[in-house]
Every structure is written in C-alpha cells, then in structure tokens.
Amino acid sequence: MSTAEAPDEDRRDFLYIATGAVGAVGAAALAIPLIDQMNPSASVLALASIEVDLSPIEVGQSITVKWRGNPVIIRHRTAKEIEEAKAVNIADLPDPIARNANVADGSEATDVNRVVDGKEQYLVQMGVCTHLGCVPIGNEGEYDGWFCPCHGSHYDTAGRIRKGPAPENLPVPEYKYLSDAKIQIG
Amino acid sequence: MSGHSTYNPTNPVMKWVDDRLPLPRLMYDSFVSYPVPRNLNYWYTFGGILMIMMVSQIITGIVLVMHYTPHVDMAFDSVEHIRRNVNFGNVLQKWHAVGASFFFIAVYIHIARGMYYGSYKAPREILWMLGVAIFLIMMATGFMGYVLPWGQMSFWGAKVITNLFSAVPFFGEAIVTWLWGGFSVDNATLQRFFSLHYLLPFVLVGVVILHVWALHVTGQGNPTGVEVKSGQDTLAFTPFATVKDAFALSVFFIVFTAFVFFAPDYLGHSINYEEANPLVTPEHIVPEWYYLPFYAILRAVPDKLLGVVAMFGSILVWFILPWLDTSKVRSATYRPIFKQLFWLLMIDFFILGVVGANPPEGWWITVGQIATVYYFAHFLILLPLVGLLETPKPLPSSISDAVLAKNADKQPAAQPAE
Numbered sequence: 296m297s298t299a300e301a302p303d304e305d306r307r308d309f310l311y312i313a314t315g316a317v318g319a320v321g322a323a324a325l326a327i328p329l330i331d332q333m334n335p336s337a338s339v340l341a342l343a344s345i346e347v348d349l350s351p352i353e354v355g356q357s358i359t360v361k362w363r364g365n366p367v368i369i370r371h372r373t374a375k376e377i378e379e380a381k382a383v384n385i386a387d388l389p390d391p392i393a394r395n396a397n398v399a400d401g402s403e404a405t406d407v408n409r410v411v412d413g414k415e416q417y418l419v420q421m422g423v424c425t426h427l428g429c430v431p432i433g434n435e436g437e438y439d440g441w442f443c444p445c446h447g448s449h450y451d452t453a454g455r456i457r458k459g460p461a462p463e464n465l466p467v468p469e470y471k472y473l474s475d476a477k478i479q480i481g
Numbered sequence: 482m483s484g485h486s487t488y489n490p491t492n493p494v495m496k497w498v499d500d501r502l503p504l505p506r507l508m509y510d511s512f513v514s515y516p517v518p519r520n521l522n523y524w525y526t527f528g529g530i531l532m533i534m535m536v537s538q539i540i541t542g543i544v545l546v547m548h549y550t551p552h553v554d555m556a557f558d559s560v561e562h563i564r565r566n567v568n569f570g571n572v573l574q575k576w577h578a579v580g581a582s583f584f585f586i587a588v589y590i591h592i593a594r595g596m597y598y599g600s601y602k603a604p605r606e607i608l609w610m611l612g613v614a615i616f617l618i619m620m621a622t623g624f625m626g627y628v629l630p631w632g633q634m635s636f637w638g639a640k641v642i643t644n645l646f647s648a649v650p651f652f653g654e655a656i657v658t659w660l661w662g663g664f665s666v667d668n669a670t671l672q673r674f675f676s677l678h679y680l681l682p683f684v685l686v687g688v689v690i691l692h693v694w695a696l697h698v699t700g701q702g703n704p705t706g707v708e709v710k711s712g713q714d715t716l717a718f719t720p721f722a723t724v725k726d727a728f729a730l731s732v733f734f735i736v737f738t739a740f741v742f743f744a745p746d747y748l749g750h751s752i753n754y755e756e757a758n759p760l761v762t763p764e765h766i767v768p769e770w771y772y773l774p775f776y777a778i779l780r781a782v783p784d785k786l787l788g789v790v791a792m793f794g795s796i797l798v799w800f801i802l803p804w805l806d807t808s809k810v811r812s813a814t815y816r817p818i819f820k821q822l823f824w825l826l827m828i829d830f831f832i833l834g835v836v837g838a839n840p841p842e843g844w845w846i847t848v849g850q851i852a853t854v855y856y857f858a859h860f861l862i863l864l865p866l867v868g869l870l871e872t873p874k875p876l877p878s879s880i881s882d883a884v885l886a887k888n889a890d891k892q893p894a895a896q897p898a899e
C-alpha cells in the first residue's frame with residue numbers, strides 16, 4: 296500500500312468497465328432461460344397435427360374438434376350459406392383479409408379464400424373469437440353464421456367478422472386434404 | 482418512529498435483545514407508543530382490518546395447498562376433495578374464497594377513505610402510490626387464485642383476461658402464447674398461475690411493510706386534514722387505536738364469518754361448480770364482483786386496444802391523483818363541491834359495477850360509456866378545476882380545537898333529553 300500515492304487510474308477504469316461488461320452479459324444470459332422457459336415446451340409443440348374424417352358431417356351440420364388445446368369448427372355449409380357468403384361486397388367487411396394460413400398472406404377475404412377451392416362446402420376455422428378468445432356459437436347472430444356470447448361479435452357464414460368488438464375474421468388453420476373427405480390440420 | 486424513542490425495557494431479556502437487535506424497540510415505537518391523531522374515526526380502522534385479512538388469506542392458502550393439486554385433470558376434483566373429505570376443509574376453503582371478497586370490500590373502503598379525506602396529498606404521495614401498487618398486486622393475486630379451482634368461470638375468465646394482452650401491437654400474439662405456455666389456457670398456464678398465486682401474497686407483504694413504513698414517517702392523517710401540531714392532538718396507539726381497531730375488526734369478522742357459514746356462494750358464480758371445458762364458453766361470463774367496474778370500462782370502448790388501455794388507465798390514473806387534485810385543503814369535510822363530486826364518483830363506480838355484471842347489449846352499452854367518460858372526467862377534468870375554483874370552509878386551527886368544538890356542539894343538544 297505504500298505505492299498508493301500514484302494510483303493507476305487506467306487500470307482501475309479498465310477493471311471497472313470489464314466487471315460491468317461481464318456482469319451485464321451474465322445478467323442477459325440468465326434472463327433468457329428464465330423468460331424463455333415460459334414459452335410452449337417441446338411436448339406442447341409436438342401435439343401439432345390431427346386428422347379428421349369429414350364424411351360423417353351432413354349438410355348443415357358442424358363438428359368441433361380439439362387442436363392444440365383450441366376448438367376447430369368444421370361446418371358442412373348449405374348452398375344458401377355459400378351463396379350468402381359469396382354475395383358480400385369485400386369493401387363492406389370490417390376485416391378484408393382472408394386470415395387463412397393456406398393462402399398467400401394478405402389475400403382478400405373472399406369466400407373462396409376462406410376455404411379450399413372445389414371444397415367450398417367445408418369451412419374449417421378456429422373456434423376462437425378474435426376479440427378475447429371465447430368460442431362462438433353456431434347458427435346464431437345477425438349474419439346466419441356464428442355469434443360470440445362474451446362481448447357480442449357476429450360472424451357470417453364464411454366466419455368473417457361483421458359486427459362487434461372482434462377485430463379480425465376467425466382464423467383458418469393450416470390444413471390439407473389427405474383424400475376426398477379427410478383432412479389433416481396442422 | 483417519528484421523534485425520539487421512549488422504549489425503556491424493564492425486562493432484562495428484552496433489554497439484552499434490544500441492545501443487539503432493536504426489534505423490540507421497533508415494535509414498541511410502531512405499535513404501542515406511536516402517536517396517532519385523537520380524532521380518527523372508524524373509516525381509519527380498515528388498514529388494520531386489511532392486515533388481518535392478508536394474514537388470514539395467507540394462512541388459509543398455505544393450508545389449502547396441502548390438499549390442492551395444480552393439474553388440469555385433478556385441480557377441480559382436488560378442490561371438491563377439500564370441500565368434502567378434508568377435515569374442516571369445507572370451512573377452510575370457504576374462508577379463503579369468501580375471504581378474498583372481504584379483502585376487496587375492505588380495500589375498496591380503505592381507498593374511498595383516502596379519496597374522501599385527501600389522504601394522498603403531500604407529504605403522503607408515496608404512501609398512496611404504494612397503496613395503488615398493493616391494489617394491483619391484490620387484483621393479480623385474486624385473478625390467478627380464481628383460476629386454480631379450474632371451473633368453467635375459472636377457465637374462461639383466464640382466457641379472456643390473458644387475451645387482453647393480444648391487443649398489444651405487433652407482439653400481442655407472442656406475449657399471449659408466452660403467458661399461456663401453449664396455444665390456449667392449459668396445464669402449463671394452470672401451473673404457472675399456481676406458482677405466482679403462491680408468490681404474490683408474499684410480495685404483497687413486502688409492499689405492505691413499505692406502506693406502513695411510509696405511514697410512520699409522515700404520521701397518520703385524520704378527518705380534519707389538519708396536521709398534528711402538538712402532543713395534545715395525539716393519543717398513544719396502544720391502547721386507544723388498538724382497541725378501536727380491534728372493535729371494528731370484530732364487527733367486520735362477524736359479517737365475514739356470517740357469509741362464510743351461511744352464504745358462502747352468494748358472492749360467487751354457480752357456473753364455477755362445473756369443470757372447465759375448453760370447447761364450450763358459458764352463456765354469460767363475468768369476472769368476480771370486485772373486478773366488475775373495470776370490466777365495464779373495458780367493454781365500454783368499442784376498440785380492442787383502446788378498451789384495454791382504458792381499463793388499465795382507470796387504475797393507473799390513481800398514481801397521479803396527488804397531482805391532479807389541485808386543492809390545498811385535504812379533507813372533503815371542508816370542501817363543499819368536492820364532497821359532492823366524491824359521492825357522484827362513488828355512484829358512478831357503482832353503476833359501472835352493475836353494467837359490468839350485465840351483458841353488453843342495448844342500453845347497457847350506452848350507460849357503460851357515459852359512466853366511463855364520467856369516471857375519467859372526474860379525475861382528469863373536474864378534480865384539477867374544482868381545486869382552483871372552490872372556496873373551502875374555514876379549517877380548525879388544530880385537531881384538538883376541532884374535537885373540542887364538536888363536543889361543545891353536542892353538549893347542549895344532549896341536555897334536554899335528560
């Protein structure tokens with residue numbers, strides 16, 4: 296301690312900054328696992344796809360299946376419902392985007408963009424209201440489609456939002472036809 | 482803690498401890514010799530009641546965890562098991578569930594007391610802001626606790642409330658998935674809510690300690706809003722305030738236990754006796770009664786993001802209340818116009834509660850929107866203006882003067898009756 300008269304300022308500054316830098320990197324490295332552990336785990340991600348046979352669904356009937364913890368609504372639409380959905384002017388829709396994972400991002404919310412061309416009778420969509428996540432009830436509401444009882448959102452026969460607080464159309468999950476009447480969701 | 486300590490232990494053991502760790506002194510100075518204004522009324526007993534309710538929730542909660550199972554397949558049944566099989570489980574479970582409601586009754590009275598008597602004004606701003614933080618932690622704790630029994634209302638309440646975060650621009654979806662630990666409210670969600678529901682009450686204890694510390698630094702306010710000026714204005718905490726608090730607590734507990742034993746489900750929703758079903762939303766979902774006014778504000782705004790902002794804003798605005806209220810006079814007793822505005826706000830808040838309990842249809846929407854606008858107008862427009870425009874009544878020169886004047890008023894009136 297006898298050399299204390301001339302402290303080595305550069306050395307102290309270096310130690311100060313180096314310690315701070317190691318501390319900051321360490322804190323960030325610790326924060327990442329602590330935060331990321333809350334994201335979906337591998338087992339949740341693994342439950343990613345299901346197969347559904349559409350043939351037992353009669354015209355005018357709907358079924359609900361569970362996919363990744365959420366209800367998926369599959370409806371065999373009547374000719375009248377399809378016609379109603381087609382007759383809508385896109386400009387009148389609160390959400391003019393298809394919200395269909397199987398068509399290009401940002402496609403127009405036409406009826407055909409909500410289903411698979413040639414399979415227009417089958418509407419496959421998430422039963423999760425885009426407002427706050429309740430399950431909309433079928434054959435209800437002012438547009439013959441779905442009505443969400445939680446805060447009053449009305450969806451039409453193509454699952455597009457028409458009235459109420461929900462901002463978007465019901466999302467169409469990723470799915471494909473394995474055969475004529477069998478689909479795989481996810 | 483303000484002023485000099487008068488602790489002078491006669492017991493040698495206490496003296497020995499006090500010389501090494503002055504904990505006995507801290508307790509003595511805070512809860513025995515601590516001077517409180519002599520004119521405190523019963524509205525000032527709710528802080529003490531809240532302390533006891535917090536301890537009551539923690540004790541019953543720890544006991545419930547000994548029998549509860551946080552898993553989607555077993556949670557509902559395990560709460561039924563507590564109600565039916567565990568010795569005294571029925572009482573303990575009701576005590577905790579009804580206790581949450583009474584905790585909120587006490588906190589609403591406590592907050593209203595603060596607003597009426599201007600308790601948030603200088604130098605008690607931090608004391609008040611800590612109180613707002615306590616209220617937010619209580620809301621989070623109650624919300625997560627309500628999810629644990631995994632009934633229909635538990636599930637759908639959790640889903641709707643966590644989905645509020647989907648309103649956040651750009652990151653909304655990612656935040657919600659992160660909160661859930663999946664693509665929907667599911668087992669991962671239940672387990673983390675359980676973990677946090679166990680943690681937050683202890684965080685609450687920490688913030689409450691800060692709240693009481695701040696209280697003992699500034700000293701307690703009182704119904705006149707005039708600061709303590711001399712020893713004549715105060716009494717020792719024990720026995721005077723202790724007994725008053727204990728009496729109020731007894732009355733509060735008589736009402737509370739009456740609900741526990743005779744109407745345990747009165748404040749709840751019967752739909753929560755149905756197990757959670759992720760595929761079916763109940764006809765009418767509503768949060769617990771103590772969230773209703775804020776739920777009404779959420780639904781009053783037709784836009785998703787703005788609705789969420791309004792809901793959080795309606796509580797966060799309390800943080801700046803000390804600066805929104807421009808009046809130098811604290812107590813509503815001496816502020817004729819403010820006093821009326823206070824009661825209008827109470828009515829408005831009650832109306833919001835009723836709107837929150839009803840479906841968002843027809844004229845309920847309009848009523849909710851008017852009440853929401855009034856709520857914000859009260860804080861952001863009326864309070865700053867009234868403080869500047871109103872002429873307050875003359876203040877008493879000291880607390881003891883106010884007490885004497887009140888007693889002098891009473892004497893002649895009492896005589897003819899004899």
Ligand code: HEM
Pocket residue numbers: 535538539540541542543545546549560574577578581584619622623624626627628629630678679681682683685
């Ligand atoms: C800040 C204080 C607390 C509040 C406001 C609170 C609130 C609640 C609420 C509203 C419920 C739902 C009651 C029901 O419907 O059955 C609940 C349940 C539960 N709480 Fe708490 N709680 C608090 C403290 C605690 C603590 C400290 C623990 C454990 C250490 C705990 C453990 C539990 C358990 C295990 C349940 C589920 C069992 C049941 O439903 O009865 N709570 N809590």
Ligand code: FES
Pocket residue numbers: 424425426427428429443444445446447448459460461
């Ligand atoms: S969740 Fe469907 S309208 Fe709010």
